[in-house]
Amino acid sequence: MFDYLEKQLPKLIMAPTAIVMLVCMYGFIGWTAVLSFTKSRMLPQWEFVGWAQYERLFANPRWHVALDNLLVFTLLFIIIALLLGLMLAILLDRNIRNDGALRTIYLYPMAVSFIVTGTAWKWILNPGLGIEKMVRDLGFTDFEFRWLVEPDMAIYTIVIAAVWQSSGFVMAMFLAGLRGVDDSLIKAAQMDGASTFRTYWHIILPVMQPVFFGSVVILSHIAIKSFDLVQSLTGGGPGYASDLPATFMYTHAFSRAQMGLGAASAMVMLAGVMAIIVPYLYSELRGKKS
Amino acid sequence: MKTKLTGLALATMMAVAPSAQAGEVEVLHWWTSGGEATSVAFLKKQLAESGVDWVDFAVAGGGGESAMTVLKSRAISGNSPTAAQIKGPSIQEWGELGFLSSIDDVAKANNWDEILPEVVSDVMKYNGEYVAAPVNVHRVNWLWANPEVFRKAGATIPTTWDDFMVQAQKLKDAGYIALAHGGQAWQDATVFEAVVLGVGGADYYNKAFVQADMNALNSATTKEVFETFGQLRQFVDINSPGRDWNLATSMVIKGEAGMQIMGDWAKGEFKVAGKNPGTDYVCVAAPGTSGAYTFNVDSFAFFNQSDAESTQAQKVMAKEILSTDFQRVFNLNKGSIPARLGMARTEFDSCAHDSMDAFVASSASGSLVPSFAHGMAVSEAISGAIYDSATQFFNSDDSASEGVAQLVAAVAAAK
DSSP: OHHHHHHHHHHHHHHHHHHHHIIIIIIHHHHHHHHTTBOOSSSOOOOBOTTHHHHHHHHOHHHHHHHHHHHHHHHHHHHHHHHHHHHHHHHHTTTOTTHHHHHHHHHGGGGSOHHHHHHHHHHHHOTTTSHHHHHHHTTOTTOOOOGGGOTTTHHHHHHHHHHHHHHHHHHHHHHHHHHTSOHHHHHHHHHTTOOHHHIIIIIIHHHTHHHHHHHHHHHHHHHHTOOHHHHHHTTTOSTTTTOOHHHHHHIIIIISSOHHHHHHHHHHHHHHHHHHHHHHHHHHHHHHHO | OHHHHHHHHHHHHHHHTTSSOOOEEEEEEOOOSHHHHHHHHHHHHHHHHTTOEEEEEEOOSGGGHHHHHHHHHHHHTTOOOSEEEOOTHHHHHHHHTTOBOOOHHHHHHTTHHHHSOHHHHHHHEETTEEOEEEEEEEEOOEEEEOHHHHHHHTOOOOSSHHHHHHHHHHHHHTTSEEEOOOBSHHHHHHHHHHHHHHHHHHHHHIIIIISOOHHHHSSHHHHHHHHHHHHGGGGSOTTOBTOOHHHHHHHHHTTSEEEEEOOTTHHHHHHHTTOOBTTTBEEEEOTTOTTOEEEEEEEEEEBOOSSHHHHHHHHHHHHHHTSHHHHHHHHHHHSOBOSSSSOOOTTSOHHHHHHHHHHHHHHHHTOEEEOTTTTSSSOHHHHHHHHHHHHHHHTSOOOHHHHHHHHHHHHHHHO
16 A cells, blocks of 8 residues: 555645646637637637638738747847856856856846836837936037837847847846856866967867757747837837737737737747747757756 | 426525625726726725625726636637726627627616716617616817917917917917827827817718718718818927827926817826816817717626526616715716716715716717727727727828828728
């Protein structure tokens, strides 16, 4: 009896979590998928209309703005956050004094929620309150920095704020990776007369490939589900110029009584996440087996 | 024996119902700030006097979006509150889904058909029966102006849109921000609505933006509307995107800006700042709309209840909402005017008097129109499409014909 329990205990303990995951994640994903084929408006309705909601979605100019923004935002955000994080990690890894304090400073933005980040940057970037006013008060009266209020540039302000928030986290990941690199490898490279740059480029960075992968996956899903930052920084504006799929989905499903359309946009977002996660999982799982 | 018992039970119920224990009402609302919260507290007190307990179900957050989300989940799970703050065509949508309960007997007993203007009572009825009770009437097409700024700039308060451009230019030349505006979609839509009514008139407004008639939308008048709306871009300051409406109002109060186009809830801001209507600030109808009135009526809709006690409490609440006491106190606090006609008006200020007069006059002349920017005229889907088009146009350099094309496409897609 006791033996049996002991064998089954892990399964028993995992079961509730597994059930909750199955119902709350996969169950509702399935439900949303079904909803996206119905004509649901304010509340779910079971009249099926085939792909009509998807057709409406892709005929909507606002959705295309949101998709373009997502592409710009995701690419810039991931690339800049990675480069900046890596640079900070490498500099901190050079055994400088007080690196503990510096690490905390860079990591600290991560402790702040996106709402706070968004609100703070909204003030910093506001032409009448923030950087533009400050520089003008210093005497440079022709200075202009008003991306926040320019429809073409607003999406880049979201990149700035998101990078500020997340690059410290990337730095921490890389720092952990760097600390894990075998010292003897580096020593050997130095003995062979490799320059610091070559040591990093040819020896250390290739070792850190898993950290790169991990960071990209984490950053890209932060980017795709990005909602609170946009909401607090630009509110999707000016107009709907800085809308992202997540804000589009929320607006249509919940405040505009277009649940079917919102569900369709959620499914497209899911497809986007899958396109990134599935190849990653595939390579990870295959790597484990071999 | 059985009939006798039932009769006895009925008699007991009838005897008990109107007295002390009339149950409780759970009310979903988003009136959580300042004057609004005071008004809700007053209703609570009144109900307590009739023996009805008030269970507060306040979900804060701009314009009630979060409250609506909560309400939907409660309704689907079969646990609707007694009443919820719902307005405009949404009442019809909830009615169609079969969630609302008729309070027609209360309405008949208290002559609601007589004391409410028809445009308002129509909104409150589903299938010819009352399912909701109105608490107030907001006028949306107001122009708020700072006379001091106008005097310094040598400008006069405009009454037509052509004149508006001339006077706004004078304000701008004198170094003021001509139009205080917050660049949020609903505020863009509020100004757009005033332009639609001022340029196109009430008939056009009704055809294009209430019935969403495609021919009326795709017309020369709409192009003219967009031309005027586009001219306003130059009179708004660069910092407007994302600004809250009350900050725009305070720019007028402080004399940084000359005017703001906003509903009569802006009055509350002037009041709090200690300003008096007529001398410190002026309220006039938005340009070209002096005979017309865009209304925004807040109301409570009543949901089906499973037990008789709650239904009874619901009816007491419905009756109290249209009592003169509640209508007076609530609207004095909120800056709106009472939904019921023929009330004493001495306590209200001059702006409210104007609003009351215009309400009656426009009701008679047929130029009393529902506000599409505030969810009174069209379904949420269509008003969302109008929001998108208006805000996109106002924040870009699109030409008027591009604006029309975009509006027509968006409304067609939302239908």
